[in-house]
Amino acid sequence: MEKLVEQGNMEHGNVAGGSMDSGTMEKLLDKYAKLVVCTGVNLQKGQLLVVNAPIECADFARRIAGAAFTAGARDVKVNWSDEQFARIRLEEAAAEVFDEFLRGDYTNQEQIDLAQYDIRTVVDKFEELFT
Numbered sequence: 531m532e533k534l535v536e537q538g539n540m541e542h543g544n545v546a547g548g549s550m551d552s553g554t555m556e557k558l559l560d561k562y563a564k565l566v567v568c569t570g571v572n573l574q575k576g577q578l579l580v581v582n583a584p585i586e587c588a589d590f591a592r593r594i595a596g597a598a599f600t601a602g603a604r605d606v607k608v609n610w611s612d613e614q615f616a617r618i619r620l621e622e623a624a625a626e627v628f629d630e631f632l633r634g635d636y637t638n639q640e641q642i643d644l645a646q647y648d649i650r651t652v653v654d655k656f657e658e659l660f661t
Contacts, residue, residue, distance in 0.1 A: 576603075
């Protein structure tokens with residue numbers, strides 16, 4: 531069974547309007563990565579974790595991977611995305627490149643059951659840790 535983590539952009543330095551030193555922020559990010567892996571994703575020992583992350587979030591994706599291996603993940607796969615590259619590709623690549631997608635041929639893509647993710651559990655745990 532695979533698990534998936536989607537990442538968006540994250541700004542560093544301010545939490546709830548206050549400033550904090552980099553050491554404190556590093557610890558909070560590590561705790562948050564552990565929370566995402568253990569509670570949000572509920573990763574079980576021996577599972578594969580698939581992380582979809584923009585390259586701007588490389589640091590946090592690595593934290594997620596580390597937390598996953600610590601939690602017993604069999605492996606972690608990171609699918610990097612780059613919006614700037616995607617735009618260049620869309621504008622410059624030969625039209626044939628997109629034929630597979632347009633035909634609906636998704637055989638080479640991973641399938642993930644998102645029904646396994648309970649966002650309320652993540653929010654509850656996050657509130658416990660940070661409020």
